[in-house]
Amino acid sequence: MSTSNTLLRLSRAASLCELFQHTCATRAGDIALRTLDGGTALTWGEYGARVRGLAAGLAALGVQHGDTVAIMLTNRPEFNLIDAAAYHLGAIPFSVYNTNAPAQIAYLFSNAANRVVVCEEQFLERVLGAKVDSRVEHIICLGNAPAGTMTLAELEALGDPEFDFESRWRAVRADDTITIIYTSGTTGDPKGVEMSHRNAIFGTEAMLGIPEFASGCVGRVVSYLPDAHAINRWLAHYMPAITGAAVYTVPDSKDLAAALPVVRPTVFVTVPMLWYKVEAAVRAALAEEAGLRGKVAAWALEVSHRKVAADLARRPVPLLLRLQHLLTKRLVLARLLEQIGLDQTTIAYTGAAPITLETVEFLLALGIPVAEAWGMSEIGLATSNRPGAQRVGTVGTALSRVEMRCLDDGELLVRTPGLMKGYRNDPVRTAETVATDGWVHTGDVGVIETDGYVTIIDRKKELIINSAGKNMSPANIESAIRAASPLVGSVVAIGDRRKYVTALITLEPEAAAAFAAEHGIDPSPRALAADPAVRLQLDEAVATANARLSRVEQVKAYTLLPVFWEPGSDEITSTMKLRRNVIAEKFAGEIDALYEHGQA
Known part of the structure; x- marks a missing residue:
């Protein structure tokens, strides 16, 4: 073409x-x-x-x-x-x-x-x-x-x-x-x-x-x-x-993992949850490799991580490291990518929610050309990272003919040929979103760096402001916990006008079923939520996430809800967005209980 x-x-x-x-x-x-x-x-x-x-x-x-x-x-x-x-x-x-x-x-x-x-x-x-x-x-x-x-x-x-x-x-x-x-x-x-x-x-x-x-x-x-x-x-x-x-x-969509090796897509788009599953599956498979194969696999990933770190930092890659990386691709990484089904993917996008830096770097080390991008139904695609010019943690730079700027409160405004015609039969909400000069109020808070790279912080209406006046992104806290364990399904960070952050957590149904089978546990969500082995896994996940978060963002207590939340349910939308108001009302008792003993 x-x-x-x-x-x-x-x-x-x-x-x-x-x-x-x-x-x-x-x-x-x-x-x-x-x-x-x-x-x-x-x-x-x-x-x-x-x-x-x-x-x-x-x-x-x-x-x-x-x-x-x-x-x-x-x-x-x-x-x-x-x-x-x-x-x-x-x-x-x-x-x-x-x-x-x-x-x-x-x-x-x-x-x-x-x-x-x-x-x-x-x-x-x-x-x-x-x-x-x-x-x-x-x-x-x-x-x-x-x-x-x-x-x-x-x-x-x-x-x-x-x-x-x-x-x-x-x-x-x-x-x-x-x-x-x-x-x-x-x-x-x-x-x-x-x-x-x-x-x-x-x-x-x-x-x-x-x-x-x-x-x-x-x-x-x-x-x-x-x-x-x-x-x-x-x-x-x-x-x-x-x-x-x-x-x-x-x-x-539950059949996607099995489908990828059949399709071997050349362009692929998915959400952070799937990338976390890919990372967990690869790490588990490599952990089972014994003897020389295990040592070679560990060495290959370590070499690739160093190569990716140099590329991302825009540092020259030493000749020896380049040669070692070529060898690892041939001996280990090519096989892994073929098993996953992304060996012919020229670009793979992640979007719709924040993804941890560690996961992006791991995927890049595997050889998956993953790039963060950002857009909305109202404006279409607006920004993208580009292989070779990747800045992990940002959603890249504006696409051609897309204009962006920030308001004083950090809200991102976009003007683009991808702009919708309007909301059907809803001129009031259309006017609230789109200014007369074509600038769209995205509702996302972000930062535009001097060289054009855009970082999304969170939804304007969803930012947590604790009782000390500290602003936090719940999505950042939630993604850190989700990335820490494949057992974690949904996470809701709580803390607005509170002294500290807590969380409601649900299990991921497929991972929970596998865990139950492996440990001989009743697979019902209620039984899993009460099981000490599950609680231990989640305690470790929260501790791992807290180590990556600032002190004020760290989760001091959490409740594991004895339910599974499926897309399109009362609690999450079909596109996996949290219905925070519904959750806050429905689980008010559980939330209040997290603050009964008042931690510092």
Whole structure:
């Protein structure tokens, strides 16, 4: 792929439809969509033909330019097909989080005013429960379609063979809405972020300035994050429509670790929790290596750490160290990366929450080209670290054509071509977020260094100010504890207007199940929370985290809650953000108990 030619095409494109059609024509024989088992494998030519047929079917249902289409599916090729078919009509497809309850779905349907829903059989009951007070007329059900719904095949058969598909997609313009991203909402109703075709295109355009991204974006990506989240829509849907990358779908994110060696993605994005799991798994595997193999592995990591430290400090790397590092890559690191499935990854991003410096340095030492980046649904991607110019602990520098500045209170403001059109049917909250001159109030507190590197401190509304007036980032405290043990799932740092910091902790379900099996413990969260072996692990994790934190940030006491928090629950959103107000109210008794004996 010629980056200059692609950038020129992006700058001239009237819509994502035009770019998609170009990719289908020029990459017709290449794989576009594939399930892990290969049961479904569509080339770009076949992808384009299916989109044409589905668009004709949706048009036969009356879907017009500007209409909305709801999609509630797991990660599967049908999502890409249906979503692309809808936006080729100038319609607005949007995704519903699979964990949403009927009342939440009803709110989305009311706000979006969609007449069509596409869902899987497993979600049909909730969709039916949500449509009572909505204007939904048509439900396309994947699986067993009961009376009153239709199958995907029936939708395609409904289309008029003479349907003028080309004139419909050519009528779509850059400023037309391509989707609505409903923020998962830590407080209040979700906000519907309306993205335009221009916004969708800009994400790829801005990233093409990074050579490692440019070389990897034509390869393979894995679709496992919710399609209701902006990052998966861009990485595994919009970006491939431009570059021709093959999209491998993973319906259950719990299968990601097994999927990576199959996909071997060339560009990969995930959250800190997964990176902590990768680190823990590698350390555990290396600890089991005995004899000479164990010594060689330990030496390889030590050498690689020294090489990474020199690179990050911008120090010259001595010739002997360079030669040793080349040897370690060949003897140890290449094998580890292949086992993980990231041996062909040219750039791997971490985002959505802070990650510890130690974990980033460990991943870099393994040879994973991990880079911290930052963005929001409202603005898309805004900053990125770049391999070779990495500054660990920052989210890098602003992407091309993105402007940034700080207010006196530290809040970051951004002005970007990736700016949303606004919150759907919500001019008041839109005006609160976007100033008339285009600057977006991000709600994040940060620091912009003189050379442009940006450090995110925390959400403005979530900063802890203790009773002595000390400002602290709860996210920094929480990430330190999560990184200290794979058993830790969610952490909530408490301390606002208090004398010291405490924490609520829950266990990570998969790690807890493995721990229970290994130690012969009842795997229920209540039994695990009461078990001395589990408590010992968490005591060590908190102590390890405290050693990395300043004295005022250190956790003086914690409570292990006898529950698992799953994404989309009352306590955490579908994107793993803490619903702090709900937690504070729901666990007020447990929080008060942490302060009963008043430590200094």
